Amino acid sequence: MLPEYLWDTIETVFFDAEGTLLHIYPSVGHIYAEICKSFGIEVEPTELQKAFFKTYLKKRGNWTLSPESCFQGWKEVFFETISQFGSLSDPEKAYHTGYECFAKKDYFLLTPDTRETLKALKASGRKIAVLSNWDERLIRLLKDLGLADEFDDIIVSCEVGLAKPDPAIYKLACERLATEPSRALMIGDSIDDDVIGARKAGLFALRYPGGSLKKLFPKKLFNF
Known part of the structure; x- marks a missing residue:
């Protein structure tokens, strides 16, 4: 104070x-696991959380600060994280579904x-x-x-x-x-x-x- x-x-x-x-809830790993399950991959949220964090730290400085670059940057993080566990049945739809989760109150706590x-x-x-x-x-x-x-x-x-x-x-x-x-x-x-x-x-x-x-x-x- x-x-x-x-x-x-x-x-x-x-x-x-x-x-x-606000805070992502339950975690990025849980959200990604939910998306994976909908598109043909079963993965534990904790494993996805670890993979996401490692990928994010590696990628986060690689995109410029523009709407288009940020969208593409998060796409790269998503695909590189998920690809460690298998192939999605519809990768583009999966990414857009996951992207939109982080604009919805259902996945956050105040x-x-x-x-x-x-x-x-x-x-x-x-x-x-x-x-x-x-x-x-x-x-x-x-x-x-x-x-x-x-x-x-x-x-x-x-x-x-x-x-x-x-x-x-x-x-x-x-x-x-x-x-x-x-x-x-x-x-x-x-x-x-x-x-x-x-x-x-x-x-x-x-x-x-x-x-x-x-x-x-x-x-x-x-x-x-």
């Missing part, structure tokens, strides 16, 4: 998405007290926005969760051509919210992307450590 004297200077709060406001926290921030007169290394699915997901209208802006790396921890995306976010970096706070689960990156751009930053979102904010915020 920020010291109260600093909190009173904050006019805009940026949130990371996955890992902070962090405890998210809705209450967002409403309290809005009631206090502050602007709130999402700043995420994601793609166009995030906007659709937030709409499906009934959260999109809570935010003043949703800034997605694959849509703006920049990604955290590049200070440029933080500067762009502040410009879009008409906020000086020194009056903005970034909250996220990644030390590198959300904390160090934001601080290099001149914002305040807090790491989300898990649990209720409310604990990162002063109690007086919830008395409005």
Whole structure:
């Protein structure tokens, strides 16, 4: 939590998405296993989770930040992960089915007290926005969760051509919210992307450590 004297200077709060406001559920491995089963392969979710994570780490820096490249990049991750376990009966349909899962509320859980926290921030007169290394699915997901209208802006790396921890995306976010970096706070689960990156751009930053979102904010915020 920020010291109260600093909190009173904050006019805009940026949130990371996955890992902070919301969480894939039960896991990527479970979702991929569900898709595999529908297209002719039986695989344990835990095995798919391990294969996905290894493939993602290898591939994630290989695509540029554009809608088309991000779509293709996730396609490569999907196919390389699944190919370790067999052949899908209809690979293209399987990928599109899996791709769409990550735009649906059925596959995500909200962090405890998210809705209450967002409403309290809005009631206090502050602007709130999402700043995420994601793609166009995030906007659709937030709409499906009934959260999109809570935010003043949703800034997605694959849509703006920049990604955290590049200070440029933080500067762009502040410009879009008409906020000086020194009056903005970034909250996220990644030390590198959300904390160090934001601080290099001149914002305040807090790491989300898990649990209720409310604990990162002063109690007086919830008395409005």
